[in-house]
Amino acid sequence: MNTSPPKHDNAPGLSELSYRVGKHPDFFRRMLTRLRTQEAPSGKRPLAALTGADTTDPTIAFLDAWATVADVLTFYQERIANEGYLRTATSRRSVLEMTRAIGYELQPGLAASTYLAFTVEDAVDATAVVTVPKGTQVQSIPQETGQMPQTFETSEELTARAEWNALTPQLTRAQGVTIESDGENAALLKGTDTQLQTADAVLLVDPENSANWHFGVIQTVEAHLADDYTRVTWQKTAESASNVALSNPTIIALRQRASLFGYNAPDWRTMPTDIKNAYGETETDEGTETDDGTARTNWANFQMQGIIENNVRIGNLIDLDRTYPEIMPGGWLVLVSGEVVKPLGTRAVSTISRADFTLTAQVTRIEPESEDDLCSFGLRETAVFVQSEELPSIEPSELPDEHIPISDPVGGDTVVLDQVVPELPSAHPLIFTGTAVASGETVSEVAFVSGASDDTERATITLREPLENSYDR
Numbered sequence: 001m002n003t004s005p006p007k008h009d010n011a012p013g014l015s016e017l018s019y020r021v022g023k024h025p026d027f028f029r030r031m032l033t034r035l036r037t038q039e040a041p042s043g044k045r046p047l048a049a050l051t052g053a054d055t056t057d058p059t060i061a062f063l064d065a066w067a068t069v070a071d072v073l074t075f076y077q078e079r080i081a082n083e084g085y086l087r088t089a090t091s092r093r094s095v096l097e098m099t100r101a102i103g104y105e106l107q108p109g110l111a112a113s114t115y116l117a118f119t120v121e122d123a124v125d126a127t128a129v130v131t132v133p134k135g136t137q138v139q140s141i142p143q144e145t146g147q148m149p150q151t152f153e154t155s156e157e158l159t160a161r162a163e164w165n166a167l168t169p170q171l172t173r174a175q176g177v178t179i180e181s182d183g184e185n186a187a188l189l190k191g192t193d194t195q196l197q198t199a200d201a202v203l204l205v206d207p208e209n210s211a212n213w214h215f216g217v218i219q220t221v222e223a224h225l226a227d228d229y230t231r232v233t234w235q236k237t238a239e240s241a242s243n244v245a246l247s248n249p250t251i252i253a254l255r256q257r258a259s260l261f262g263y264n265a266p267d268w269r270t271m272p273t274d275i276k277n278a279y280g281e282t283e284t285d286e287g288t289e290t291d292d293g294t295a296r297t298n299w300a301n302f303q304m305q306g307i308i309e310n311n312v313r314i315g316n317l318i319d320l321d322r323t324y325p326e327i328m329p330g331g332w333l334v335l336v337s338g339e340v341v342k343p344l345g346t347r348a349v350s351t352i353s354r355a356d357f358t359l360t361a362q363v364t365r366i367e368p369e370s371e372d373d374l375c376s377f378g379l380r381e382t383a384v385f386v387q388s389e390e391l392p393s394i395e396p397s398e399l400p401d402e403h404i405p406i407s408d409p410v411g412g413d414t415v416v417l418d419q420v421v422p423e424l425p426s427a428h429p430l431i432f433t434g435t436a437v438a439s440g441e442t443v444s445e446v447a448f449v450s451g452a453s454d455d456t457e458r459a460t461i462t463l464r465e466p467l468e469n470s471y472d473r
Contacts, residue, residue, distance in 0.1 A: 001332075002328060005021040005022060005344070006022070011365075013087070014087075014088070015087065015088060016082060016088055017076070017078070017081055017082050017085070017088055017205065019077065019078040019081040019082070020074040020075065020077070020078045021074055022070065022074060022244065023067055023071050023074070024067045024070075024071040025067075026065050027066070027067035027070040028064055028067035030103075031063045031066065031067065032053060032060075032063060033303050035047055035050065035059075035063065036048050036050060036051070037160060038209060039212065049106060065468070070378055072322060073129045074455070077471060084098075084371075086098060087196070093104075099329075110118050112150065112152075113152075113155075114152060115139055115429055115431055115446050116152070116154065117431055118132055118158075118160045119165050120160050120161060120164075120165060121162070121167075122162040122165060128161060128163070128312070129159065129160070129161050129162075130159075130160050130161075130265070131157060131158070131159055131160075132154060132157065132158050132159075132160055133154075133157055133215065134154055134156050134157045135153050135154065135401055136153065136154045137150050137151055137152070137153050138151070138152050138153075138154070139152075140152070146375070161423075163419070163420075163421060163422055164421065164424070167417050167419070167421065168417065168418045168419070169410045169415055169416065169417060169418065169471055169473055170406060170416040170417060170418050170458055171418055172404060172406060184185060185214075185216065185233060186231060186232065186233045186234075187202075187231075187232055187251055187393065188229050188230070188231055188393065188394045189229060189230045189231075189232060189251065189391050189392065189393055189394065190226060190227065190228070190229060190391075190392040190393060190394050191228060191230065191392065192223040192224065192225055192229070192230050193228050194221070194223075194232075194253070194391060195255075196218060196221045196230070196232060196253060196391075197218070197221065198218055198219060198220065199217060199218065200217070200218045200253060200254065200255055201215065201216070201217055201218070201236050201253070201254040201257070201334065201385040202215070202216055202217075202232065202251065202253055202254070203251075203252040203332055203334055203343055203385075203388070204249040204250070204251055204252070205216050205249060205252065205332075205343070206249055206250075206252045207248070207249065207250050210345075215334055215336075215341050215343060216234035216235050217234060217235060217372060218232055218233070218234050219235055220233045224355050229394055233293070238436055243286065244448065247394075248393070249420065250390060251390070251391045251393050252332050252388050252389065252390050252391065253388070253389045253390075254332070254333070254334060254385035254386060254388055255326075255387045255388075255389060255390050256327075256385070256386050256387035257383055257384070257386075258320045258321060258322075258324060258383075258384040258385075258386050258439065258456055259320070259321040259383065259384065260304070260318070260319065260320065260321065260377075260379045260382050260384060261319040261320060261321050261354055261359070261361065261363050261379070262299075262302060262319075262356065262359065262379035262380070263321060263354075263379055263382075264321070264355050264359070264435040265299060265302070265356075265357035265358065265359055265380075266357075266358060268296065268297065268298045268299050268302075269297060276296075277357065279299070280367050287387065288463055289443075299357050301356075302324075302357070302379060303375045303378075303379065304316055304317065304319075304374050304375060304377065304379070305317035305318075305319060305422050306375075307367070312429075313373065314371065314433065315367065315368075316367070316368055316370070316371070316372075316373070316374045316375070317365055317366075318333070318335075318365070318366040318367075318368060319352075319354055319363045319364075319365050320363055320364045320382070320384060320386070321361070321363065321365070322361060322362065322363060322364070323351050323363060323364050323441075324364045324386060325364075326386075326387045327346065327349050327364055327386050327387055327454060328346075328349060329346055329347060329348055330345075330346065331345070331346050331351050331386075331387075331388035332345055332346065332388040333346060333366065333368070333384055333385060333386045333388065334343070334384070334385040335374065335377050335382055335383075335384055336382065336383045336384075337376075337377050337378060337381045337382045337383075340376075340377075342370075342372075342374070342377070343473070344368035345369035346366050346367070346368060346369070347367045347368060347369045347372070347386075348366070348367040349364065349365070349366055349367075350364075351364055352362070352365050352461040352468075360436065362429065366386075384459065406473060407435045407473075408473075409469045409470040409471055409472055409473065410432075410434070410470065410472075410473055411437075411466070411467050411469070411470035411471065412466050412467065413450075413462060413463045413464075413465065413467070414460065414461070414462055414463070415460075415461045415463070416458055416459075416460050416461075417458050417459045417461060419456060419458060419459065420454045420455075420456075420457070420458060420459055421452060421454065421459040421461070422454070424449060424452045424459070424461070425449070426449055426450060426452075427448055427449060427464075428445050428449045429447070429448055429449075430447050430448070430449060430463075431444060431445075431446055432444065432445050432446075432447060432467060432469075432471065434471035434472060435471060435472045436469040436470070436471060437469070437470040437471065437472060438469065438470065443469055445467065445468055445469060447463045447464070447467055448463065448464045448465075449461060449462070449463065449464070450463055450464045451463045
């Protein structure tokens with residue numbers, strides 16, 4: 001009988017190693033066999049006649065006990081061998097000690113986490129503010145067949161308010177006009193008899209700071225008879241003041257387009273000599289000259305007239321190409337030359353006779369309130385929008401149901417809401433859900449509040465980081 005311990009050959013990738021040299025029956029059988037074949041120094045086998053296996057015999061009982069000890073020792077020896085490898089280890093401590101041997105430490109296990117939105121009852125007699133205690137359990141709803149609901153617990157106490165149930169971005173804007181950098185701009189006017197037409201000009205002026213203004217040419221005029229208001233849209237010019245919001249601006253229609261006196265003067269270079277001499281020129285062998293002796297290429301003083309005192313220009317005089325009896329003092333005009341725009345208030349208006357550049361006409365002379373030098377506005381190139389009329393705009397309390405819609409997406413690090421949000425704390429998480437502009441798919445993301453400010457109608461939320469997506473409103 002072979003009494004040698006078994007040999008083990010463990011293949012790679014096993015989930016458990018075989019390492020024991022035997023179990024109780026194996027050890028017991030081996031010891032009984034060797035007991036009978038054990039030789040004394042004399043070469044004899046004194047226990048060869050011991051053939052029984054009764055465990056009541058003290059000798060056999062002693063062997064049985066040692067077989068039990070060997071069985072226990074080899075069991076733990078095999079477990080220790082298995083704990084020495086990552087694939088076969090079953091004890092966390094074994095894995096911890098092995099990772100420490102190469103300079104790593106185990107991190108604590110993390111449970112699944114998510115953000116929860118609680119809806120507070122908003123009935124009139126309901127509690128507007130509630131406290132959700134730490135450890136409140138919430139169960140998920142499986143989205144696909146075969147999935148199991150998952151239970152989540154709140155990690156800390158939180159305060160919930162009815163006003164926070166569903167925050168919506170500002171969808172429409174009132175008469176306070178925000179000018180887009182490009183695209184359509186719109187305003188609502190009281191009544192339907194505005195007599196506005198496309199190609200009329202419109203000037204918007206901040207009543208508290210006239211340096212903030214916008215100028216454009218009307219593109220559409222829509223009269224809403226049922227609600228007694230008119231919606232106008234325009235495209236602002238490049239030189240309008242910066243893209244700032246105008247709160248309840250004064251809206252001014254400029255119903256007449258005029259030219260400056262001299263816009264249709266003949267070309268000086270084509271004039272005969274007698275005409276040039278008649279306008280104060282002297283003829284030389286090389287043609288007419290200016291006062292400094294250089295050849296003249298245009299009419300003398302071919303620019304706006306000025307108010308001169310002690311040979312110093314202290315103001316401007318704007319002479320139009322004809323009389324415009326509708327222009328009154330205290331109104332507005334706008335000078336446009338290419339992309340350069342200049343709105344001006346009118347201080348005084350008069351009618352004069354003007355003769356110059358071979359032209360003679362009765363003209364309207366306007367003295368603007370501004371003392372800026374306007375000589376850069378050429379007589380031929382400049383269009384003058386006049387006959388101003390302030391249009392009655394709709395007050396916010398009078399706005400019809402269809403306000404001016406806001407078309408630009410929600411994004412960036414600032415969001416204006418359609419409602420006031422009281423006591424929204426800093427670092428509070430907000431869940432944004434909507435249609436992503438880029439993909440057209442419904443997505444969600446979490447952002448954290450950096451700050452919040454309220455006015456009488458809506459809140460402005462500043463976020464710690466810009467939103468990853470831009471959302472359709």
